Amino acid sequence: MSNRPGTSGLIFKEPQLWDKSSEGRCAVSIPRTDVERSELDKKYVGDAPDLPQLSELDVVRHYTRLSQWNFGVDSGMYPLGSCTMKYNPKTNEVQAARQGFAGAHPLSGEEFSQGALKLMYYLEKYLATITGFDAVSLQPAAGAHGELAGMLVIHAYHAKKGKQRSKIIIPDTAHGTNPASATLCGYQSINIKSGEKGILEPEAVAAVMDEETAGIMITNPNTLGLFEDNLKEIAGIVHEKGGLVYGDGANMNAIMGVVKPGEIGVDVLHLNLHKTFATPHGGGGPGSGPIAVTKELEPFLPIPRIEQEIDTYKLVTDCPDTVGRLHTFYGHFGVMIKAYSYILSMGAKGLKDVSTYAVLNANYVKESLKDTMNLPYDQPCMHECVFNDENQREFHITTMDMAKRLLDYGFHPPTVYFPLVVDGAFMVEPTETESKEYIDQFIDAVKAISKEAETDPDKLKKAPYLTKVTRLDEVTAARKPCLRG
C-alpha cells in the first residue's frame, strides 16, 4: 500500500462518557464553594444533575478520539459527486469568527448593523454579477430551500399575470430535490428523458411545453456532470409559451467566470454557498441557497430586501408582490461572510480558475479511469464524471463493493447509485482543490481495486477491512437503526 493514504494506525475504542464515569473525578479545578446552600437553592435548583464524573484528561481523550473516527476533506480526498466537497480556505472561517461579526445580533437594529448589512448588500451584487442576473436574495437556508423560494417566485409571477399554471417540466438528469420543490408549490412534475448524449433535446421540451406549464427546472451542469448545450434554445421554447426557466445552480463551481446563466435564458437560479462559496458542505451545519432573478421577477423576491441609501443600508419590507419571508431575520449570516470573504480573496480571475481546475480535474479522472470502469456517456464532462460497474459485473463485483474497498485505500468513496439514469452509478467529483498527486493516488486505488475484482473477488465482497467497523448489513442498519452507539 505504498504511496496510498492508508487508514491503519492507532484508532481507539471509546465507550460512552457514562461508562467512563468514576465517583469523585472532576475536570474542573476551581475551588469548591464554601458557602452553605440556601433553602431557596435546594427548593428551586434541586440536586445536581446526574452527569458523568470525569477527569479533564478523560474528557479531552473522549472528544479527541471521537474526532479521529471522523473523515473530512481536511483528512483526505472526498470525491462525492453532486456534493462539491472541496477544501475551503481557513481564512474565510477566520473572517466569519471576527468579533464584530460573531457578536452581531439581528435584534440590535439597522443602525448598529451597518457593517453586516453592507456585506450582505455587496454579496448580493457580487453574486448577481457572477450569475448574470439583476437581483439576489440571500435568505434561503439551503439549496433545496432556494429551489422552493425560486418556485414560489415563479408561482407568484403566474398569479400576478392572472392565470396560474399546473405543471413543471423536469428532466431525468435534474437533482432529486427539484421535483420535491415543484410539488411543494403545488405543481405537477412532468418528467422528460434526456437524449442519447445525456443532455436535454429541444424537441423533447417542445413536445410537452404548453400554456398549462409554468416552466422548466434545469440542473446545469446536470447530474451526469454534463453541460446542457441546448439550454438557450430550450429557454426560447419555454418562454414562447409564457413559461419560465428555473436553473439549479448548485454546480456553479463548474462554470463560474465562464458562463452566466442569466445570459443564456435562465430566469431564476439558486446557488449553494455551502458548495461553491467556501462553506463546507455536509455535516448538517447551516447552509445558504441564495436565489438570483431577472429584473422582471425582482418584485417577487422574499423580504426583507436590502437597500442602499447613499452610505447607509436598510432592510425593506414594503414590497407588495413579495412571496413573503422564508427565514427568520435574513438567513444564515455566517455562511454569507465566508462567501463574501472567498469572493474577495479569489477575485474574478481566481473564481474562473476554480471552474477551470474543477473541470480539468474531472476530465483527468474520466480519461484516466475510462478503461477501468465503464463510462456510459463518453464525452467531455464538467466538474464530475459518472462511471458504472458494468466492467466488473462478470466477476460479480458491484459499485458498492468497489466503494467499500476504497475505504481501505484511504479514500472517502464517491457518490454511488446516483444519478438514477445510470445503473450502478459511481460518480466522482474531484473538485478544484485536489492536486494531481492526490488525484493520481485515487486513480491508482480504483485501478488496483478493479484488478482485485478479477483476482480476488471474494475478498472484495467483504471489504472494508481496515476501518473501525467493517461491512455493515445495510438492510438491517436501515430497518433497525442502533442509535445508541
Ligand SMILES: *Cc1c(COP(=O)(O)O)cnc(C)c1O
Ligand atoms: C446539493 C444540490 C442541491 C440541494 O442543495 P441542499 O443545500 O443540499 O438542499 C440541489 N441541486 C443540486 C444539483 C445539488 O447538487
